Amino acid sequence: MWIQDILAKKKTIFALSPMADMTDSPFCQIVRMIGGADVVFREMVSSEAIVRENAKTMGMTDFVESERPIVQQLFGADPLTMANAAEIVMRHAGPEGIDINMGCPVYKITSNFNGCALMKEPSRAAGIIREVKRAIGATPLSVKIRLGWSDPDEFRTFIPIIEEAGADLITLHGRTKVQGYAGVSDWDRIQEAKKIATVPLLANGDIHEPSEVWEALDQTHADGVLIARGALGNPWFFSLAHPLAQQVDLKEKMRIIREHARLHLVHYGRGNLITFRKHLAWYFKASRLGCEIPHIKEIRACLMQVNNFSELESVLERVAPLQ
Ligand SMILES: Cc1cc2nc3c(=O)[nH]c(=O)nc-3n(C[C@H](O)[C@H](O)[C@H](O)COP(=O)(O)O)c2cc1C
Numbered sequence: 001m002w003i004q005d006i007l008a009k010k011k012t013i014f015a016l017s018p019m020a021d022m023t024d025s026p027f028c029q030i031v032r033m034i035g036g037a038d039v040v041f042r043e044m045v046s047s048e049a050i051v052r053e054n055a056k057t058m059g060m061t062d063f064v065e066s067e068r069p070i071v072q073q074l075f076g077a078d079p080l081t082m083a084n085a086a087e088i089v090m091r092h093a094g095p096e097g098i099d100i101n102m103g104c105p106v107y108k109i110t111s112n113f114n115g116c117a118l119m120k121e122p123s124r125a126a127g128i129i130r131e132v133k134r135a136i137g138a139t140p141l142s143v144k145i146r147l148g149w150s151d152p153d154e155f156r157t158f159i160p161i162i163e164e165a166g167a168d169l170i171t172l173h174g175r176t177k178v179q180g181y182a183g184v185s186d187w188d189r190i191q192e193a194k195k196i197a198t199v200p201l202l203a204n205g206d207i208h209e210p211s212e213v214w215e216a217l218d219q220t221h222a223d224g225v226l227i228a229r230g231a232l233g234n235p236w237f238f239s240l241a242h243p244l245a246q247q248v249d250l251k252e253k254m255r256i257i258r259e260h261a262r263l264h265l266v267h268y269g270r271g272n273l274i275t276f277r278k279h280l281a282w283y284f285k286a287s288r289l290g291c292e293i294p295h296i297k298e299i300r301a302c303l304m305q306v307n308n309f310s311e312l313e314s315v316l317e318r319v320a321p322l323q
Contacts, residue, residue: 015224022232025064028042044075047085126162147172156192250293281300
């Protein structure tokens with residue numbers, strides 16, 4: 001039971017939030033390798049694709065042992081399909097937990113009653129939770145929600161419904177679906193949610209810097225935090241959030257980028273790094289580098305054209321020579 005295990009050990013849960021196309025196995029391995037995160041949530045996969053045993057989607061649920069404890073997120077609108085998919089994922093990959101996406105605001109997802117659209121249909125949402133719970137037995141089931149669809153107070157009625165249906169943990173992004181990413185995550189409302197919830201609750205949204213973790217915990221009284229964008233290009237986020245953390249120098253950053261690229265190549269087996277460029281863009285944001293680097297604009301432009309490992313090596317050498 002990953003939730004109780006972590007809470008019994010250290011009181012607060014530091015978790016990597018699910019991010020489509022980003023929190024894949026190589027990135028989760030890097031986060032775990034650096035340390036500081038208690039659990040990683042893998043990006044959402046479609047329950048419909050899982051029950052069809054679509055090879056690419058099944059592959060997205062694969063992980064290596066070092067990623068544990070790991071939670072696999074599913075999205076879908078049909079209770080029985082979701083239950084079937086959860087059972088298949090448990091049999092195929094055996095993660096520590098299953099998470100249900102009830103927070104995604106993207107039209108492609110909500111137009112099929114998936115993601116945050118489920119907050120408009122509490123009885124369907126409860127049905128999904130009940131069926132998935134029945135399918136996965138003792139495996140913890142978490143649910144990721146927003147404050148509401150358009151009303152930022154919807155969580156007040158929604159939380160008791162999903163708890164009653166069987167949610168073991170709730171993660172709450174402090175925005176509505178209608179807000180998308182506009183405005184700021186409402187940590188005061190997350191505090192209200194924490195008072196309502198009887199299961200552990202993780203705060204999410206706008207915890208961009210490691211130092212803000214403690215601010216968010218103080219303000220929300222949540223049982224932990226779920227970090228998304230703050231960890232992109234910054235897999236050190238979780239270790240840096242610990243009080244006695246040491247800053248990371250440029251050489252170490254370049255070493256981890258090399259290692260991440262190597263894992264990416266091994267995982268995707270494509271022989272090129274084109275799909276790794278999105279991570280490079282994050283790693284080389286000014287806020288991530290933490291120091292001035294000569295010719296940085298030119299270096300960023302080169303990185304966005306990197307095709308293979310040796311091309312990447314030669315750009316990284318310019319930033320911080322290995323010897
Ligand atoms: C690129 C990207 C992909 C995301 N994919 C997912 C996803 O698959 N499932 C999910 O529940 N949330 C997803 N989210 C939302 C994040 O998990 C998180 O709730 C949101 O970004 C707010 O947290 P932050 O301020 O720490 O980024 C995604 C966010 C980003 C930026």
